[in-house]
Amino acid sequence: MDTARNILSNTEALYHLIVMMLTLSQGVHSLPVPTDIPMCTASETAQYSLTFSGKWTQAAFPKQYPVYRPPAQWSNLIGVTHSSDYHMWQRNEFASNGVREFTEKGEAWTLMKEVETSGERIQSVYGVLSAPAVVEGTGQMNTEFEVFARHSYLSFIVRIIPSPDWFVGVDGVDLCDGDHWKESVTLELFPYDAGTDSGFTFSSPNFETIPQDKITQITSSVPNHPANSFYYPRLKHLPPMAKVTLTKIKKTNQIISLPLEPTQSNQLPTGNEIEDTLIHTPLDCEVSVWSPWGLCKSKCGESGVQHRTRYVLLHSANNGSPCPLLEEERKCFPDNCL
Template identity: 85%
Template sequence: MKTTSIFSQVLCHLIAMTLTLRQGVHPLPVPTDIPICTASETAQYSLTFTGKWTQAAFPKQYPVYRPPAQWSNLIGVTHSSDYHMWQRNDFASNGVREFAEKGEAWTVMKEVEAAGERIQSVYGILSAPAAVGGTGQMNTQFEVFARHSYLSFIVRIVPSPDWFVGVDSVDLCDGDHWKDNVSLHLYPYDAGTDSGFTFSSPNFETMPQDRITQITASFPSHPANSFYYPRLKHLPPIAKVTLTKIKKTNQIISLLLEPTQSNQLPTGNEIEDTLINTPLDCEASVWSPWGLCKGKCGESGVQHRTRYILMHPANNGAVCPPLEEERKCFPDNCL
């Protein structure tokens, strides 16, 4: 695909530039109020991103075609504590904006490059191919160093105005050793650059630009929003990420076996996969004006008004109300 080719060219360019940047740079001071990683060796991790974006969990306006629900490429970086790819309640950079709105990676890659010494080298860049379908999965591997023990990444929700999921500065180091497993639920974020309310909204630039905010069941508080579920206290997770430290045997790196009933051990940081059925209540339009009064002169008549269904119920949500109503009336202008 053309998009994959462009993405590969961007990554190759960034590799060359970051190798150049490593020469002649000086370390930046490390903040004293942040835990310092003292692990003596580097660590390799496998990253598994799994979509949980199902029609049962997110029935409202679920995109089934042109395009159907899916995930963009994953773009990430391992970094030191003084760098942020993106941050909640902060403004999205131009690179994050272009990626969240269009899935274009060039500018955000250039921003990573411009971070200079804060990015450890080519090993600090990670990517994974796009996942087909809302429950698609993507995998990649990466390396971390004691001075660059943080992981950040971003994945665009497709289709959407400027919505994404990701993690910001997850520390994989715990004092003098690396964490074995980290599992995180992921929830949707709004980049604050497009004002569309639905998955398929046309481009509508936010002026002035807003801050990155987490989308919840009640925020934005607008019935048209694709994630608006007023009956829920919290949205179910739309994706999850699992980070697994790769074991080294005689300096040969080997991936851990996939979890099965025979080899799966409780780690205290595992995420249970349960079937989620989010109730979606029926939504009806406002009533039309009352129609003409039908009846004989001098006698009471009947007039009607109607409304129509905006959203059909799902997963045992509230059923639709009556769509037609009548009342007694007396004909006007009776001759």
């Protein structure tokens, strides 16, 4: 309960920051930016609703699934609408200081300052948007935003909690298609590593990556290490951790919808709000290496037996391979028998 209160407190602070940023940005008019990318020629602005749906379940991600201190959950969504020359984050590029602080600590102040500075320098950022945190691995958050021809792209980032520096998000999805706006876009979201912390597990302590790595997508085999919380060698691909749906809505006179005051009403959807079939990822049992063989138990001149053992590192789940035998014995003859 204390964790939920802390998340809501942080959400409120971030909410007021977003409101302030939106208020300040309403008087800034973006200028055209030269680009080689085909330009959107839609004549009118468009408004969209954004629905982020968490799909981080213990059935889909059974390995080291965080159940307390804190349990699996999602941070606030921080996003921007922008032109093609701007990137909040990019795969295979270094994370900014703002992205580092957000993915490691959930602090958005530096990230918002970077957005503001980019908008002033290259006039590529049009609007800022936010949605409140989800204090469960499953659940939804919603917001609305506006795009227009020169700024038809959407980028956002959501921190995975708990994690060293992992997140999901979108880098520059274009909502324009020639001279018209797309009616609906649905994207499955997979985990990324910001490259700033070297932890392998959800609950790893802070261990700075020096030198900093580039942003990489986490897969069932990358990082290729059994300790990795997403290491599922039997899978070709990880199941999606989340999904985002962008739906064009009827235009109103409202420029942009401010995020709702944060509440706990968005924790767990009811009915068929998340319509996807529940995924059950098989998790094989993992055991330690064998201990050395024990002493040979027998009388002098007679054969005896000796034993060795191993222990369970990770129990199987969802019809994964069961644990093998944890004890072995073999015949032996005592050494140095007098």
